[in-house]
Amino acid sequence: MFYKGKKVLVTGHTGFKGTWLCEILAKEGADVTGYALAPFSEPNLFSLCGTESRIHSVIGDIRDFEKLTKVFEEVEPEIVLHLAAQPLVRESYQNPRYTYETNVMGTVNVCECVRKCGSVKSFLNVTTDKVYRNNEWEWGYRENEPLDGFDPYSNSKSCSELVTHSYINAFFDNMGVAVSTARAGNVIGGGDFAKDRIIPDCVRAVQKNENIIVRNPYSVRPYQHVLEPLFAYLLIARKQYEDKKYAGFYNVGPDDIDCITTGKLVDTFCRMWGDDVKWVNENQDGPHEASFLKLDCSKLKKTFNWSPTWDVENAVKKVVEWSKVYLNKENVMECVNNQIDEFQSCMASKLTDC
Numbered sequence: 001m002f003y004k005g006k007k008v009l010v011t012g013h014t015g016f017k018g019t020w021l022c023e024i025l026a027k028e029g030a031d032v033t034g035y036a037l038a039p040f041s042e043p044n045l046f047s048l049c050g051t052e053s054r055i056h057s058v059i060g061d062i063r064d065f066e067k068l069t070k071v072f073e074e075v076e077p078e079i080v081l082h083l084a085a086q087p088l089v090r091e092s093y094q095n096p097r098y099t100y101e102t103n104v105m106g107t108v109n110v111c112e113c114v115r116k117c118g119s120v121k122s123f124l125n126v127t128t129d130k131v132y133r134n135n136e137w138e139w140g141y142r143e144n145e146p147l148d149g150f151d152p153y154s155n156s157k158s159c160s161e162l163v164t165h166s167y168i169n170a171f172f173d174n175m176g177v178a179v180s181t182a183r184a185g186n187v188i189g190g191g192d193f194a195k196d197r198i199i200p201d202c203v204r205a206v207q208k209n210e211n212i213i214v215r216n217p218y219s220v221r222p223y224q225h226v227l228e229p230l231f232a233y234l235l236i237a238r239k240q241y242e243d244k245k246y247a248g249f250y251n252v253g254p255d256d257i258d259c260i261t262t263g264k265l266v267d268t269f270c271r272m273w274g275d276d277v278k279w280v281n282e283n284q285d286g287p288h289e290a291s292f293l294k295l296d297c298s299k300l301k302k303t304f305n306w307s308p309t310w311d312v313e314n315a316v317k318k319v320v321e322w323s324k325v326y327l328n329k330e331n332v333m334e335c336v337n338n339q340i341d342e343f344q345s346c347m348a349s350k351l352t353d354c
Helices: 016-028 045-049 065-075 089-094 096-117 152-170 198-207 227-242 262-273 298-304 312-327 332-349
Strands: 007-011 031-036 056-059 079-082 122-126 178-184 212-214 220-222 249-252 259-261 279-281
Touching: 007 016, 007 065, 016 031, 016 045, 016 227, 016 332, 031 065, 045 332, 065 096, 079 096, 079 227, 089 096, 089 152, 096 122, 096 152, 122 152, 122 227, 152 178, 178 227, 198 212, 198 262, 198 312, 212 262, 227 249, 227 298, 227 332, 249 298, 259 262, 262 279, 262 312, 312 332
Parallel strands: 007 031, 007 079, 031 056, 079 122, 122 178, 178 249, 212 279
Antiparallel strands: 220 259
């Protein structure tokens, strides 16, 4: 177990992805420190799981360089996984300045702390599939495509990539620090309570006994279960820790067959949930969002012999399973642990129908 006893710093640890990641690392026996704002919603997965009891949790703003520096100095992490971000496209239209401050200067702050710390051997910056200049192509974007996100969120993440590239060229290549970025597709999973995301919207509608409202049913997205990219992040961080030659830029997404329309995703959710759940198409004249988005993950597959573990059917099934546990006021932490174990078992056996 590579991560056992390793000092790992996770930014954004109170978020949806961050909580799942911390729970994986805690199960692996890592010495985890998290740095993030307090959970943004109530309820939230971090509190529901009681994750704070299994890691060292520091509540702080990624824009606060002085506080972040102090945490790096105290923890002396070996591995840094940077997830802290303002992660919502629609929110970025409403608060573009905050989005850029968080996603760009937050990355500058983390890179600067890594540069000055001296203890870090492996650093991974998690960005998004939306960093690419979107041409509405029917094929997946590769890591060498131009970075030029359209909206403030996507563009700020493109900038975060470029900041990381600059630090690699100017500093990290001459240090003993292996650095990668990971551009992940759209994640779904139990415990996501964010606004303006399709799966949380589905669960909220079911909870209220209302029809699910779908804004863009014909938009194609690379949907994947949240555990898919998280285990890929840990794979990249481990491999480059062991050998710096693995540092690079990686797409993390599903196979083409699981790049589906939002309407088909919601169809699958309704079928899995049962109880005659329905959805309606309601265009709310929202801001621009890409209609077609795929990732080419050939590099990740070839470099690490990686492949997706759960297809989109299984991903939605696990979301429904977790959500019903939550709505029935059962043990959500037990469900999280079980799903992590199931995913690892499937990953080890390369089975897709688990």
